[in-house]
Amino acid sequence: MSRADVLPAAAVRRAHAPALPRARGLVFSEMRIVFRRPRTYAMLGLLAAIPVLLGIALRWFTSGGGGNGDGDGGLEFVSQVTNNGLFLVFASLAATLPFFLPMTVGVVAGDAIAGEANSGTLRYLLVAPAGRIRLLLVKYTGLVAFCFAATFTVALSALATGAALFPMGDVPLLNGDRISMGEALVRAMLIAVCVAVSLLGLAAIGLFVSTLTAVPVAAMATTVGLVIVSAILASIPQFHALHPWLFGDKWMSFGDLLREPVPTGGVIRNIELQAAYTLVFGAAAWARMSDRDVTC
């Protein structure tokens, strides 16, 4: 906006007014590319199946009523599921956030530019001309959409499974208070938004990696590999100085939304981390994309 302030108002109107619907044209087209792909269906189907499997396991294959539920937030949710189906939403998000969700984001993000380069469509988009930076922004928009779609697929599947298999009702918060079903649904949605936002930093990393190569599988593997490396680093106490800077450091902060009052520190720290990763790797992708020789 600061740059727009410097420009004459007329020039700004000229530049923005007609550009908006057209830019949306490419964004819509990108959504189609992301969501019409059979691979995307497969991944979303896999994500939708996880809460179902988790629900079935908890409904029919747990012996105890959930006694040993202490330790990290994920297990705490699991132990509550049999009492209240809504907890399957939180348990499923906690179960998929460390690996399954990042894996699907890694696949889509790694494929973003590298896949277009590999199939040759990148050169046709650039000759169209899409504009290199515009294409990058559109690709990131598509990734953001996928992060939300993937997270909400897990959440909605969990909600449906939870309602089908377990009793639903007032929700006990982690510190003992109870909130109504309606308010709990609102919190569940906020939690899903938090989880989706947690993936945005990784999406930017994947997008950057994707600008480096024309081999999509390499970009996907690298991005998913970074998730694993980050998780390993997070599990080694000797690297504690590094931990606050890992993109997954505050992923589990979404559990805070189930406390009253909500301690916002972790959630805000998570948003800051994701914004920082998006800026740094977005800028790197920008630099790489502007300079890249498109030879395939």
Next chain:
Amino acid sequence: MTTSTAAVAPTPGTTAAQPDGASVVVTRGLSKRYGRDRLAVDGLDLVVPAGAVFGFLGPNGSGKTTTIRMLMGLIKPTSGTATVLGGAMPGAAGAVLPRVGALIEGPAHYGFLTGRENLARLDAADRTADPATRKRRIDEALARVGLSAVGDRKARAYSLGMKQRLGIASALLRPRDLLVLDEPTNGLDPQGMREIRALIRSLAADGTTVFLSSHLLDEIEQVCTHAAIMSRGRLVTQGTVDELRSAVRGRLRVGTPDAGRAAVVLAELGLAHVATTGDGVEADLGDLAAEDVCAALVRRDVRVRSFTTHGDSLEDAFVALTGEGFDVES
């Protein structure tokens, strides 16, 4: 082979290659180096006049596609400049490329989208294209390349020739000032080739400048008004197709029972290297028109059984100019 090259260089027509206001593509010392010492394109000075069907000829690996990629702003030149439709590439890509339709190194599509959806995506990528007319323009482009019937079929189900046509359709989504077609008839059957060549001619007749890269000499010869020949990253020559063809001296072969009399006539006409063969006579045609020679023979009662010229095709010009066959370079 330098002698043949020298024989061509002073041909008056090649001066048409001087840039002027009506040039659509002008490059100056355009070079691209990959790695430390692989010079893919070396000091290219190319001029494509407006309205020309410009054949860009050379064996695989001679730098054609690298040149096209530099013209389209996909890769940056190591040195030199490329100007397309008056704009310096790659900087002016945003302003220039909406006026350019391109098929580069084969078509590329999203297999899970239909042909129509593929075109819609490329049209959406061009922010200067009007979305309101998109559907109509896509229909017209599909009709122009003969894909109307299969436009709603997934692109992965297309044959190679249909993919090629879809690629050409994407270049025709809007009226263009320049069409860059890299091997446009690849994968097409002979009928398809004829159709695409007819399409190129009709586009050129509408005033579109066509830059046609090909390794098919007869394609260039049939379609193009101008041509440039590349070899090992360098421009060997450029000019009109007629100039290039006339740069090589054809050999005339006359089949006749009156070989002795025919040899006399040919010698009188000034043909060099006249020699009688088992069933006739041979001579270098030189600058004479073959039809005039034939008329002269017949006027002198030489009975002509056959009358052919050899070695005056673009292929012969190519071999004479580059000193190499038309094979993949090692």
